[in-house]
Amino acid sequence: MGKRQTRSRQKGKGAVWPGQPAASQRSETTRLRQPAPVASSTTTGSDDTATLLTEIQQVASEAQVVLAAGNETVDTDSGLEHAWQLYRALAKRQQDAANALTVQAEQLHAESEELSATAARQAEDAASVQDERAALDTRTELLDHRERDLSDRERSTEVQFAERRLAAGRELESWLAEQRQVAVDALDSERQARHARWSEEQRRLAEAQTVLDQRESELTQGERDLRSAQIRLENEREDITHLKAALKEQQASRAERFERELTSRTGQLVQQLEEYRQKAAALAEGNERLSARLNEYDSALASLGGMTLEQVVERMTELRAENARLLEENATAPRADGRMLEQLQQQVRQLAADNEELMRERGELESALQRDRIAVNERQNYLEANNWLRAANGQLQQLLNEEAAKLNATAQAGKEGHVFPACSRMDREFGTPLPSDAPVPGMPDLVRHMQAALRQKAGLSYRLSDLRLVLAGMAMSRLHLFQGISGIGKTGLARALATAFGSDTSVAVVPVQAGWRDPQDLMGYYNSFDRIFYESEFTKALYRAQCPAFKDRPFFIVLDEMNLSHPEQYFSGVLSALAIKDRPRLALTTAPVRNPANLIIDGTHLAIPENVWFIGTANHDETTVGFADKTYDRAFVLELPWRHPDLPVTASAPPEPLGLRRISHAFGEAQATYGTQADGIIEFLDTHWRSRFAEELRIGWGNRLEMQIKEFAPVVVAAGGSPGEALDHLLATRILRSVRGRYDIHADTLDTLRTDLVESLTRFDSAHEPTATQLLLDDEIRSRGRR
Numbered sequence: 167m168g169k170r171q172t173r174s175r176q177k178g179k180g181a182v183w184p185g186q187p188a189a190s191q192r193s194e195t196t197r198l199r200q201p202a203p204v205a206s207s208t209t210t211g212s213d214d215t216a217t218l219l220t221e222i223q224q225v226a227s228e229a230q231v232v233l234a235a236g237n238e239t240v241d242t243d244s245g246l247e248h249a250w251q252l253y254r255a256l257a258k259r260q261q262d263a264a265n266a267l268t269v270q271a272e273q274l275h276a277e278s279e280e281l282s283a284t285a286a287r288q289a290e291d292a293a294s295v296q297d298e299r300a301a302l303d304t305r306t307e308l309l310d311h312r313e314r315d316l317s318d319r320e321r322s323t324e325v326q327f328a329e330r331r332l333a334a335g336r337e338l339e340s341w342l343a344e345q346r347q348v349a350v351d352a353l354d355s356e357r358q359a360r361h362a363r364w365s366e367e368q369r370r371l372a373e374a375q376t377v378l379d380q381r382e383s384e385l386t387q388g389e390r391d392l393r394s395a396q397i398r399l400e401n402e403r404e405d406i407t408h409l410k411a412a413l414k415e416q417q418a419s420r421a422e423r424f425e426r427e428l429t430s431r432t433g434q435l436v437q438q439l440e441e442y443r444q445k446a447a448a449l450a451e452g453n454e455r456l457s458a459r460l461n462e463y464d465s466a467l468a469s470l471g472g473m474t475l476e477q478v479v480e481r482m483t484e485l486r487a488e489n490a491r492l493l494e495e496n497a498t499a500p501r502a503d504g505r506m507l508e509q510l511q512q513q514v515r516q517l518a519a520d521n522e523e524l525m526r527e528r529g530e531l532e533s534a535l536q537r538d539r540i541a542v543n544e545r546q547n548y549l550e551a552n553n554w555l556r557a558a559n560g561q562l563q564q565l566l567n568e569e570a571a572k573l574n575a576t577a578q579a580g581k582e583g584h585v586f587p588a589c590s591r592m593d594r595e596f597g598t599p600l601p602s603d604a605p606v607p608g609m610p611d612l613v614r615h616m617q618a619a620l621r622q623k624a625g626l627s628y629r630l631s632d633l634r635l636v637l638a639g640m641a642m643s644r645l646h647l648f649q650g651i652s653g654i655g656k657t658g659l660a661r662a663l664a665t666a667f668g669s670d671t672s673v674a675v676v677p678v679q680a681g682w683r684d685p686q687d688l689m690g691y692y693n694s695f696d697r698i699f700y701e702s703e704f705t706k707a708l709y710r711a712q713c714p715a716f717k718d719r720p721f722f723i724v725l726d727e728m729n730l731s732h733p734e735q736y737f738s739g740v741l742s743a744l745a746i747k748d749r750p751r752l753a754l755t756t757a758p759v760r761n762p763a764n765l766i767i768d769g770t771h772l773a774i775p776e777n778v779w780f781i782g783t784a785n786h787d788e789t790t791v792g793f794a795d796k797t798y799d800r801a802f803v804l805e806l807p808w809r810h811p812d813l814p815v816t817a818s819a820p821p822e823p824l825g826l827r828r829i830s831h832a833f834g835e836a837q838a839t840y841g842t843q844a845d846g847i848i849e850f851l852d853t854h855w856r857s858r859f860a861e862e863l864r865i866g867w868g869n870r871l872e873m874q875i876k877e878f879a880p881v882v883v884a885a886g887g888s889p890g891e892a893l894d895h896l897l898a899t900r901i902l903r904s905v906r907g908r909y910d911i912h913a914d915t916l917d918t919l920r921t922d923l924v925e926s927l928t929r930f931d932s933a934h935e936p937t938a939t940q941l942l943l944d945d946e947i948r949s950r951g952r953r
Contacts, residue, residue, distance in 0.1 A: 267305070268345060274298055279356075299353055368910065375909045390788065405546070572700075585692075588701045589709045589763035596713035606828040609836060609885040613637060616666040624662035626655050627810040631887065635895055636663070638881035639802030640720075641833040642874045644744055644774075646781045647728070647793070650806035656783040659806070660724040663781075667720050668823035674707030675724045680789070682736040689739070692755045699754065705772065708752075712765055712775040718825050721778050728782030729790040733797055743774050744800060750774040777826045795904065799870060802878075803899040805938075836884035837877060843889045844879040848872055850893070850930055851901075855923070862915055865904055871896075890931025897923075898938035905946055913950035916943055 584590040607615060613633050620626045620633075636659075639646055648656040657675065664673035682688065690702040701709075704723065711721035725737075734741070743750035751771040758769030767773055782801075784790065837844075859865040879892040905911060920943040927936040 267309070270305075274302065274349065299350065302349055372910045386788070584761060584763070585697065585759040586699050586701060586709075586763040586766060588706050589766070592706070592710055592713055593764045596710060596715035599714045599718065600716075601823065606824055606832045609637070609832065609881065612832075613885050616663075619666040620659070620662045623665045624658055626658050626662055627812065628659065629807070629811055631891065632804065632807070634882055634885040634887045634891075635802075635804060637885055638878045638887075638892070639804065640779060640829075641837070641881045642878040643800060643802045644779055645741075645797075645801040646779060647784055647798075647801045647803045648781060648806060649784045649786070649803065651808065652785050652787075654806050654808060655810070656806060657724060657726055660722060660781040660783060664720070664722050667829075669716075669719050672711075672716055672719050673722045673724065674703065674710070675726055676702075676704045676707065677726045678728050678730050678736075680730045682731040685736055685739045688736045689752065689754060692759070697759075699759070705754070708772060708774065708778065709763070709765060711778045712773060717775060717777055718827070719777060719823055720826055720829065721775075723778060723780050725780065725782040727785065727790075729784045729786075729793060732791055732794075733782070734794045737797075740774070740780065741797065741800060798900070798903060803903075805899070833877075833881055837880040840880035840883040841876065843883050843892075844876040847875050847879055847889055847893050847896075854926055858919075859901065862919065863902075863905060863911060865901060867901060871900060874900075888931050888934045890927060890934030890936065893930065894927065894934060894936040894938045897927075897936070898942045902939065902942055906942075907949075909950065911946075913947050916947050916950070919943065920947070 606612065613630055616633050616637070617628060617630060620628060636646070646660075648659060650656055661673055661675065664670060676688075679687070688702060688704050690700045690705050692699045704725075707723045710716060711723070725733075728737075739752050743752055751767060751773045753770060754766070754772055755770050760769075762769045765773070784793070786792075856866070875892075875896065878896065879889060882892040882895075883889060905916070920940065923943070924936055924940060927934075927939065
């Protein structure tokens with residue numbers, strides 16, 4: 167606020183106006199009329215407001231004194247002029263206050279721009295902006311309050327300048343309203359910009375999450391391929407290891423055998439050489455003995471001095487003969503030893519040559535061993551190729567056998583003249599109706615009867631709540647989906663339902679193949695060349711269900727591993743036909759054929775009888791695909807538990823076949839009796855959750871769900887359940903099912919929704935705890951990193 171100076175109304179010193187009151191009155195008037203000086207202040211708020219109101223009050227009092235004391239027009243006009251000057255001063259101060267408010271608004275705008283720089287604190291920024299808007303509204307209300315007080319006090323003066331002051335006040339109000347609107351628009355635009363940036367960030371986050379999920383799927387597939395390759399490499403490496411070990415063992419055995427033979431022959435040769443050396447030593451020793459004896463004879467001859475000459479000659483002759491003999495022996499002995507030594511040396515040389523030959527043979531054997539290794543690898547490759555050729559040959563032989571069987575069937579069908587050979591045979595085999603008119607027990611007894619029959623006949627244990635849902639699902643839809651991990655009895659339950667209704671033969675299992683893409687894969691096809699329709703297992707089961715022997719009994723067609731291929735492709739005709747309430751049918755051929763089976767309509771179509779329920783079993787792993795929304799919307803979905811209750815086997819009478827008409831009549835009675843329960847569920851969803859699901863989750867539903875609720879919920883209640891049990895199942899499998907895998911929904915939103923939904927469901931039906939809905943939302947919250 168600017169400073170306000172005290173003004174004097176005197177025109178000159180000692181001047182007296184015409185009609186001016188006495189000095190005492192004039193002094194009193196002047197004293198009352200002149201305001202006290204007001205100190206300057208730079209602050210805004212309550213002090214400025216109080217000062218402004220005090221000054222306005224002083225101006226009003228002064229104007230009243232002037233009007234009460236003035237008798238002349240000049241004096242009154244002068245008082246009004248002075249009052250107008252005071253008002254202008256007050257207006258100036260009010261303008262200063264408005265300028266200060268403008269400065270504050272600019273500061274608020276600057277603060278708003280600073281807050282917009284922090285994208286990570288969007289919620290806090292929004293709250294701050296709301297607080298600032300609230301503060302701005304409060305200040306605007308305070309200014310409005312000031313304006314109203316000022317207007318009230320200005321009207322109390324009842325002077326001629328009231329209209330001008332009011333006009334100035336209106337201008338000030340208009341300006342303040344304009345400034346307030348500008349600030350509000352700026353805050354709204356800032357909030358919208360932040361919301362747009364937040365939406366863009368959420369969209370980018372969703373796209374990034376999609377890319378990450380795709381990358382994770384590719385990495386998972388690559389990891390599986392790598393694991394398979396590693397397993398193959400390990401198997402090949404193990405085979406190579408075994409082969410190497412066998413080759414090494416064979417090589418070691420052959421080398422050991424050659425080594426033993428070489429060692430044996432060398433030892434024999436060394437032993438013979440040693441024997442020859444011993445013989446040579448013995449001959450040398452004998453030669454030395456003969457020489458010694460000859461010397462002895464010479465000495466003896468010299469010593470024979472007393473012998474006669476004849477005796478000596480005779481003795482000498484004898485000795486010479488002996489000597490000659492000894493000499494001859496002595497001469498022949500070295501030559502024999504030399505020959506023996508030469509023979510031994512020759513044998514040594516032969517042994518050395520044999521050793522070299524053995525070494526050469528050893529090298530050749532090692533080369534042969536290397537060639538054998540290569541030959542073994544080639545043989546292994548030949549064996550693998552041979553095995554592959556045998557497998558291919560087996561497959562080709564199987565195909566040839568199948569083709570031969572088809573040709574035989576074609577020839578037989580050509581002889582018989584039936585386009586639908588299997589269906590025509592069923593006309594003859596199942597043409598007699600079978601009794602199936604046993605009374606249907608009450609719904610609770612029927613559920614217990616189903617539980618006992620499944621336990622006794624099929625060895626399967628299921629909770630009464632699950633069987634209640636299955637029974638109610640039969641009243642709701644002709645298509646059932648049994649989901650769960652592998653090996654928990656999905657196909658067994660589907661098979662056993664026929665047993666529970668009293669007919670083991672009223673069921674057919676159709677294995678779904680991963681390559682199915684067309685309805686012909688499911689239904690079969692017509693060969694115009696052979697003029698025969700190749701019926702599939704599904705077509706034969708659907709035809710058998712409407713034969714007289716089965717048409718009055720519930721019949722179940724089980725599509726085993728239904729999601730190995732896309733059901734929306736090969737099962738599209740059945741899905742479309744199930745949506746038709748009046749006589750649904752499936753097209754088999756495009757033109758009528760000659761001599762069709764009895765139940766083929768117009769020679770082209772096959773009806774879907776009202777006694778057939780289709781049950782698809784589904785696993786969820788890397789080999790399967792997901793169901794589309796239109797499949798889920800038309801089906802009853804049951805998630806089978808991982809563990810089954812331990813129920814005793816009770817001896818009971820074999821179940822009697824239940825007729826379709828009696829079962830349908832029981833469903834109709836339950837829907838008529840407990841229809842209000844279904845209406846309560848629909849009203850509960852429409853009143854409390856339809857708009858919230860649409861806003862927070864972008865989930866909605868139409869008339870189909872309401873019709874299904876009216877058919878499903880009464881049967882659940884009639885079978886011993888509660889409306890909360892039916893609502894919990896429908897929420898988990900139909901309405902909230904679409905939140906699975908939607909990462910655009912924040913975990914906080916799901917957490918808040920879970921708390922509110924569980925409380926609301928508990929208030930709706932306190933007798934049932936919504937475990938299915940809680941489990942679904944808990945799984946989704948955990949998948950987003952919450953515990």
